Amino acid sequence: MKKIIFMGTPPFAATILKGLIQQVEYEVIAVVTQPDRPVGRKKILTASPVKKTALEANIPIYQPDHLAGSKDYEMLLQMQADLIITAAYGQKIPQNLLLAPSHGAINVHASLLPKYRGGAPIHYAIWRGEKETGITIMKMVEEMDAGDILTQSTIPISDKDDVGLLFEKLAVVGKELLLNFLPKYFDGEYQASPQEESQVSYSPTIKKQEEQLDWQQSAQALDRHIRAFRPFPTTYTLLDGQRVKIWQAQPLVKLDADIERPLAMEKPGQIIATDNHHFYVRCGEDSYLAVSEYQPAGKKRLMVEDYLKGTPAEHLIGKHFGTEKE
Template sequence: MRIVFMGTPDFAVGSLQALCESGKHEILAVVTQPDRPKGRGNKLLQTPVKEYALAQGLTVYQPQKVKTPEFVELLHELQPELIVVAAFGQFLSKEILELPKYGCINVHASLLPKYRGAAPIQYAIIKGEKESGVTIMQMDIGMDTGAMLDKVVVPIEENTTMGELHYALREQGAALLLQVIDKIAAGTAVAEPQDNEQATYATLLDRSMEHIDWSKTAQEVHNLIRGFNPAPSTFTKLPNGKGLKIWGSKMTDKNSAAAAGTVIETGKHSFFVACGEGVLEITEVQPESKKRMPAQVFLNGRGVQEGDLLA
């Protein structure tokens, strides 16, 4: 099938790679977001999709807006039978959606209609879901509102991090994409409308969410830490006012009457913090201006002591 692929982050690379390695489809072009400046030197960084596409010798376009008449005309000239979208980062116009013979399909990292929007992987963990997945949908002009063509379910374990779930969804979604395209080509794909009344939204992450609120339950704090690992990470404040990123935690069966945020116990490999309900074990941290380290190393340097209050 003649395909134009639109995607930007690492999650989308899985789908593009699957299309390339299948050997069954002609990738006419890859469309990704413009390079953005990053870091202290504001060096322009290529998107992960662009890096992979160029390595495969594919043609890459990076329009500021895909809706412009000039770019829509380019798509018409390419004559794709299908446009595949995965975490692209721009809305497509009605004209683009209706341009290919088979329309546009999207690889979305949630079990729709749950967690429509920009950060479905993080929210699935932050909200304590026991499972997530990938939905392939036929795109319409709404935000992740199109009819569903197929789904794959991926379990979320008690200590699954966002990074681990991201990788699982990336791989499972890529495999599912190939199956769905085969069904589209064969005329056997069945589109199931979403139940809009069951829809929830995963809006853009707010930097204020990174600050741990110890008055929440241990489970809620644990979910936040997992959901923000490896990015953007969570943090708390030490008694000396310096920041401490929290990368790893475990649930415990302990309880404490101490104020939320109090270090109630330090062990050989970890330390324990009282929450609004329950106690959370902290296993991996990153002191301000230092590298990530096991809590054991942090404790050996007298990082925290019993009775310290984290804020």
């Protein structure tokens, strides 16, 4: 039985861990995950999905604030593991630990490397309009996501996918790819391929200012932005100086002829029309966003048809969404 140290944090990693636990030929001897974090408005201290999975399986758990130099790090070095497997762990792993297991360390990464190295590959794949993404299993080296590619699996990105849905899809793909690959890896029946450096791109952690919608962009670009940040970290825009959120919308090149458009002039970011289920926002490049799910400032998200029951259309037409830089 091969002894494995698993390192990961979010639901993506928990799905992969559950798959490993179910295999009789592997023993997960330790799980390393991020410390419990305050979550929600009440800031309730919450365990990561990986920790919850490990607790259910009675696997020893390690949660150092900083892995390098910690007591946990020293203990992990002495475990005589056969392999370290990481999946969205969230910390840099010291080289000595990567080399400690007899079969080194491998990573399950949610992109088709060398595209989108970094911590937000699924967000960027949608945001940048990629038609496909996938899972890469690679050898781990000290430089982030730069190790040799061991195997990959590809899936399409639909125009309905958001980051939450794509995370779920890729977690299943990653679990299946890993479990199919591990026997070959332990037997040495694989070929490692160096990453092509000229093809490298990055997906750094999302910054707060990147959550704002830019209405000068096309409706298609805005739709990708919304889906790439849904359900986390979410996008926002300003209305009457307050932050509001658009959760669901459809990009349009033109409006139906029967939709009334009372404004003589239309500017990007302006609400120009409504119907029973949407309000329509003028965007850049002469395009339109049909918004169907909306969250007013300080309130819960709701369907636009419900929002319009309490907010007459004439109070919306001509209103202008903006950004904090304006």
